[in-house]
Amino acid sequence: MKIFDKDGKEKSRFQSVASNDEYLDGIAVGGDSVYLHVYGSINPGSGVSIDNPFIVPSSQRLIKFDKSGSKKGEESYNPMQEGRGGNITSCAVTSDGTLYAVSNINVDQGGKYASNILVWDAKGNYQNSISTDDLNLSNQALFSDVTVDSYDNVYVSVNEGFRGEVPGYIIKIATGSEMLSTITPNSRTAISYSSEQIGKGDLGTPAGLCVDRMDNLYVADRARQSVIIFTSKGRKRDELGVNTSPSNVSVDPFRNMACATDGQIVVIDKKGRDIASMGGQGRKPGQLYYPHGVLFANNGAVIVSDGENGRIQIFERKEGSDFTATYTSPRMFYVPQGMCWGKDQKVYLTDNFHNVVYRLNINGYTPPGIGETGPEPPLPPQPPAPQNIPSDGEIYFQPSDVKIPSGGSSDINVSIRYASNVYGVGMTLKYDPQYLQLDKCEQGNFLSSDGNKNLFIYKDEPKGTVKIGGPTRTSAVAGMNGEGVLIKFRFIGVKEGDTKLEVSEVLVKDPDLNNIQVSVTNAKVKVLPKDSTPPPVNVNIPKCSWDASFAGSGTTEKDAKLVLKTVNGSQDIKVGADGSFKFTVNLKKGANNFTITATDPAGNSKDYTFTINQATRNVVVMWVGKLVYMVNGSNMNLNAAPQLIGGSTYVPMRDLGNALSCVVDWDAKEKKATYTYTDPCSGAQTVLEAWIDKTMGRLNGSPLDFGKAPKIIGGRTLVPLRAISSGLGADVKYEASNKQITITHPKP
Known part of the structure; x- marks a missing residue:
């Protein structure tokens, strides 16, 4: 340390004030004394380290000198000593005055932190600390904030990594009557505690914490830009942006x-x-x-x-x-x-x-x-709320404008949306029995979509007033969020006219039985004149198919019920909200008859019968040097036996065409054979032209190279079997061991 006079001239210096791995960073003068602050290296023995104020030094000293440079005294302070916190960020106090504080010390330049909860008694005596290792957390876990509830249970927000690289959670440390187990660290005042995780999957980067009088836990979440609320049992109750x-x-x-x-x-x-x-x-x-x-x-x-x-x-x-x-x-x-x-x-x-x-x-x-x-602070002027979107939730009918034929029926749902943490509901539904008859009342799946078993009861007495208890979730579980169906009804139209469905005496509860305020949107109902026309079935059915099954689709009235009847039995066809439907019929060889029965809510019904023929592929088997051949298992004779010419099998022109169900024409002038095949299902034609002694032919008007040319031998026109069959869309296989050729047409 150097001392200068007021003109900037050096007067004296204090030599060897600190060791080689220490740094001077503060000076103060009082009376005749000079005080120097000295701190030790961040990483002892690792050389010069970066000056980072978030990193706690290994030691600190305050040295007192007189003005001549003589040392007069020293006070040392070890910030790493047990019970001394570094970077203390938050605290909480229990009913007996025990103080919990979060300390995160950066112990090296690589970003590694020692994260602890330090514990002092009401008199300030250090008791213990709880580390991330004590709670079996990952190496990247960091404590953020701490709070206590009325039972002196301690809650700590935890993030994995300094910047919350992965979603965080809350640790509940039970230190009182809710304690689950005990650990007793050596060499420290023993504290019994156990821990459990809260909010994993519901939180982003949890930061600050607090509890209300009911011990509901409030979490400030920086990543989700919201306050997330949990009940005293750890169930998510709400999330507020x-x-x-x-x-x-x-x-x-x-x-x-x-x-x-x-x-x-x-x-x-x-x-x-x-x-x-x-x-x-x-x-x-x-x-x-x-x-x-x-x-x-x-x-x-x-x-x-x-x-x-x-x-x-x-x-x-x-x-x-x-x-x-x-x-x-x-x-x-x-x-x-x-x-x-x-x-x-x-x-x-x-x-x-x-x-x-x-x-x-x-x-x-x-x-x-x-x-x-x-x-309570009054609300400032708020923008008008959107219609039918209350802040806590809405109960509404689907559909809200109902049309039912007299004598017919319609399914109507009571649903909920915009609400959160819904545990159970109850309500009264009113309808006019002059116009409507209740046919069905059952719970929807909103409160049971996670597998929870619901309670549900109702009573339609007197007629026109349905008292409904439920659906209500069971056991200690969280409420449900979002949108879904609460109750399913089916009504039958009794008499033509206009009427309505009204919901009243609505109760919606959260898991702690607090009321959730909701608005209600009721439904209008028109009972239409009796319908005597059966619903149509609009579907395109082909005359035949090569496949083993037929997948069809079509349209009908949106509230119609369809039943598919085949030789294998009957099954319902699902009709979409727009009246569209799909079905599948398995086919066998020959004619396949099936019926679709369409019935509307008024009871009007009609059968629609269809036929699909499953087309049969020709399987032709020939042998080189033999006149006998087989078509679909039946023996037939060729005009000339297949023979090998230049490594290729040649067969009579007309015999091959007949075996493949083709029409064969011969143009003597051009010496041209023309094969015409018509697909029995689609009606599409394949036309193949071949000339004697020419390797080039035409397929549907386009050039086609056969590789081998047709020939006239002994007065008979012979064609290359593989080239002609493949050109017509057949599959050809040859077995050299017995010189057998198998042709499947059309190719599967």
């Missing part, structure tokens, strides 16, 4: 939530609607710079740890006004972060870089529910 990335959350007795974001505090109500905001990024009083901790007070005030500004601010809301800053402390902290209320009504505040937890007495402010409780 914040339209930004919240780092922390606090809840008041009215279940309003204050969420800390990068530059402001946002307040939303229990339905996720914006109530207010405060702050705005900046350094002035009332502005915030990366706030983190946030607490509601008894009078509705919001206490904020203003991180990068190193201070505490309090915002209050007078009736009819917005939140405004009523107190701004001087910069008295380094980076204040997590806050919590203690049972002693003090505010506990973590300071990230000073690595301490402060206990603050903020005069006139106590936790919510202690002393006077402030009024």
